[in-house]
Amino acid sequence: MVLSRADAAALDAADPLPDVRRRFVVGDPALIYLDGNSLGRLPAATPARLAALVEGEWGERLIRSWNEGWLDAPGRVGDLIAPLVGAAAGQVAVADSTTVNLYKLAGAALAATDRTVIVTDRGNFPTDRYVFDGLAEVRLVDSVDDVPAAIGADTALVSLSHVDYRSGAIADMAAINTAAHAAGALVLWDLSHSAGAIPVDLDGTRTDLAVGCTYKYLNGGPGAPAFLYVRRGLQGELVPPIQGWFGQRDQFAMGPAFDPVDGIERFLSGTPNIVGLAGVEEGVGVLAAAGIAALRTKSVAQTTMLIDLADAWLAELGFGVESPRDADRRGSHVALTHPDGRRISRALTELAAVIVDFRQPDVIRFGVTPAYTTFVEIWDALDRLRELVRSGAHETLPDPTDRVT
Amino acid sequence: MVLSRADAAALDAADPLPDVRRRFVVGDPALIYLDGNSLGRLPAATPARLAALVEGEWGERLIRSWNEGWLDAPGRVGDLIAPLVGAAAGQVAVADSTTVNLYKLAGAALAATDRTVIVTDRGNFPTDRYVFDGLAEVRLVDSVDDVPAAIGADTALVSLSHVDYRSGAIADMAAINTAAHAAGALVLWDLSHSAGAIPVDLDGTRTDLAVGCTYKYLNGGPGAPAFLYVRRGLQGELVPPIQGWFGQRDQFAMGPAFDPVDGIERFLSGTPNIVGLAGVEEGVGVLAAAGIAALRTKSVAQTTMLIDLADAWLAELGFGVESPRDADRRGSHVALTHPDGRRISRALTELAAVIVDFRQPDVIRFGVTPAYTTFVEIWDALDRLRELVRSGAHETLPDPTDRVT
Numbered sequence: 001m002v003l004s005r006a007d008a009a010a011l012d013a014a015d016p017l018p019d020v021r022r023r024f025v026v027g028d029p030a031l032i033y034l035d036g037n038s039l040g041r042l043p044a045a046t047p048a049r050l051a052a053l054v055e056g057e058w059g060e061r062l063i064r065s066w067n068e069g070w071l072d073a074p075g076r077v078g079d080l081i082a083p084l085v086g087a088a089a090g091q092v093a094v095a096d097s098t099t100v101n102l103y104k105l106a107g108a109a110l111a112a113t114d115r116t117v118i119v120t121d122r123g124n125f126p127t128d129r130y131v132f133d134g135l136a137e138v139r140l141v142d143s144v145d146d147v148p149a150a151i152g153a154d155t156a157l158v159s160l161s162h163v164d165y166r167s168g169a170i171a172d173m174a175a176i177n178t179a180a181h182a183a184g185a186l187v188l189w190d191l192s193h194s195a196g197a198i199p200v201d202l203d204g205t206r207t208d209l210a211v212g213c214t215y216k217y218l219n220g221g222p223g224a225p226a227f228l229y230v231r232r233g234l235q236g237e238l239v240p241p242i243q244g245w246f247g248q249r250d251q252f253a254m255g256p257a258f259d260p261v262d263g264i265e266r267f268l269s270g271t272p273n274i275v276g277l278a279g280v281e282e283g284v285g286v287l288a289a290a291g292i293a294a295l296r297t298k299s300v301a302q303t304t305m306l307i308d309l310a311d312a313w314l315a316e317l318g319f320g321v322e323s324p325r326d327a328d329r330r331g332s333h334v335a336l337t338h339p340d341g342r343r344i345s346r347a348l349t350e351l352a353a354v355i356v357d358f359r360q361p362d363v364i365r366f367g368v369t370p371a372y373t374t375f376v377e378i379w380d381a382l383d384r385l386r387e388l389v390r391s392g393a394h395e396t397l398p399d400p401t402d403r404v405t
Numbered sequence: 406m407v408l409s410r411a412d413a414a415a416l417d418a419a420d421p422l423p424d425v426r427r428r429f430v431v432g433d434p435a436l437i438y439l440d441g442n443s444l445g446r447l448p449a450a451t452p453a454r455l456a457a458l459v460e461g462e463w464g465e466r467l468i469r470s471w472n473e474g475w476l477d478a479p480g481r482v483g484d485l486i487a488p489l490v491g492a493a494a495g496q497v498a499v500a501d502s503t504t505v506n507l508y509k510l511a512g513a514a515l516a517a518t519d520r521t522v523i524v525t526d527r528g529n530f531p532t533d534r535y536v537f538d539g540l541a542e543v544r545l546v547d548s549v550d551d552v553p554a555a556i557g558a559d560t561a562l563v564s565l566s567h568v569d570y571r572s573g574a575i576a577d578m579a580a581i582n583t584a585a586h587a588a589g590a591l592v593l594w595d596l597s598h599s600a601g602a603i604p605v606d607l608d609g610t611r612t613d614l615a616v617g618c619t620y621k622y623l624n625g626g627p628g629a630p631a632f633l634y635v636r637r638g639l640q641g642e643l644v645p646p647i648q649g650w651f652g653q654r655d656q657f658a659m660g661p662a663f664d665p666v667d668g669i670e671r672f673l674s675g676t677p678n679i680v681g682l683a684g685v686e687e688g689v690g691v692l693a694a695a696g697i698a699a700l701r702t703k704s705v706a707q708t709t710m711l712i713d714l715a716d717a718w719l720a721e722l723g724f725g726v727e728s729p730r731d732a733d734r735r736g737s738h739v740a741l742t743h744p745d746g747r748r749i750s751r752a753l754t755e756l757a758a759v760i761v762d763f764r765q766p767d768v769i770r771f772g773v774t775p776a777y778t779t780f781v782e783i784w785d786a787l788d789r790l791r792e793l794v795r796s797g798a799h800e801t802l803p804d805p806t807d808r809v810t
Binding site: 025027028033035038039041042046047050051054055057058059060062063064065066070096097098099100103122126127129130131133134135213215221222223224225226239240241242243244245246248252253254255256257258269270271272273274275276277279349355357359360 | 451459501503532627644653678679680
């Protein structure tokens, strides 16, 4: 029996997190936004925070603000993210992009060993694969399941995305860590599609290294600074390849040689973007208040409902479900496939006011952001999709260009 | 004969650039800000621009904004900076920090040759030296004047700051480039203290590579994204060590191997900070409208006046002038020395409302930003400094902590 729209509305009425949605700007009520896994919505408090920073801290206090909260922002905001990814304080810092942080941590791991190989999977996010290609010999496996068998005595580092950016599948962090450690390798996880979306237990799984972006589920804003995690016991053993003055002990002594601080800040490089950090602090603050357990419960209910509706309405129209059907193995987005997926994705946005995104060659991603996505939005989105494809309206569009994730 | 305050006021009245000062926020009229070479003032148009970006482009347009001006922002803002540093279009991009950009360009230069040495000077900015130490064998010379003799057949790269962050001395870009090229080496200039402050002629001097920050004279905001320059003829020959998806040809095809684009964007890495880029665009726009020639003329008059007043008033109080007295060899800040400089710097801010900064071991830097610094501010600052030291008021302060540059 298929859920009715009234059923979806009843689920929204019973939502234990309605106050969280109200902490985001939802401007156009007709627009259904299922692309929070590419760019999260604007938290309602962010404009005023950024205005106060720009006009007050920069405009009035000027350079003095560095000693009034700016210098320690990378570690302070890192400690705010830490509980969302299962990390004790002092192990997370926020600065630079996910790509640069991947490079720094993978480079540091390689420099600390004679081993030369990085193991990753063919489906890992492009920038991760490109970074590794520039650093080391890369051993590509076809699937995350093949990773343990590919780890050998030559393996310096195993690096995977915790949640697959296409399918939404969750990799088994604990099992991969155990396999890597048994072979003497370190592990670096990319949490871009999991931080703020699903529970992560970096400390509990004995993870060595992790990075993640803040502009998806953490709602930090476009291109906001990314985070990095280095297990405390490992911090003193690793030196980042980019030796910058923000990682230097007694930074303003400006001494002759690089002498990294003991803590997580040694993995910083240049001057951090302060406006970007403030956006991350606001976005993470909303999620931290909601709690990751409650967010996950709602997310599972929503992605399950989405798949149920897809089975009921869309299978007969040529759609497949690429995401795991087992909710425990699924992150907070759902991948549907369709041979004409590219054009359908564009038509959904342009003709039906539903924003999703498309991934080569045939994946339409529906990002569920439990902080602000409603059950009715999901119901309406799939209903509009069904009508669109039934009517053939998407076939009137030319082949579209891609959008960013 | 020493300039009177009325003379300084007359110079302000004749200032051909008063409209430029009005384009900055100058909140507290009693505060004299001579630290624009650490963090430039807030342009008046920036708060509204950032608010429109955050509330409109992010909050309303959401992910669609990537195709409505965000994706090409690094190159667009780069092309806005280009005329200020003597570069034709298509050679400057804005993203990441100065430190990361230094790493990318120096690393690319080293990867393109069998040569192994980077030549720089002992007085170069700390993050530059630390980056090079992490990348290669570094040959340190005591002075920029010693650089040509230190370049040999083993030299991959010569890298210097165009304007010395302590003394304000301008290095001879054309001569260094000629010497390096004659020996088969590339040259990488750090323009952090020259972009927007003095004319730079990257193309005309046949410079290979350059980087610079945007939070000083370009007024882009705290930790705003930095710029990098790669001479057009060299772009296809160099591959950055950080191979990121924003440097990838046909980025959203997400292909299996790194295949860098032909243009300057190959030196981008991860997702650029969009709010930061907008701040840079506003800050650079103000200077571009004023023109670097007019700014330089005013800057020379102001730093000359500052040195004249220091000679007349401060020499007898134990101050020295470390900056070049030849205006053609001096950037837009003046370094005065005093054995108690650290405490005097702090007292100037706390007791006399004059913000300067201190550099180890004894340098007090006065940053002149011709876009908004007035002649009367300089006169008053030196007058207050004279009174402060004469009265011994600074001796009541404890030893201070440093501030950021």
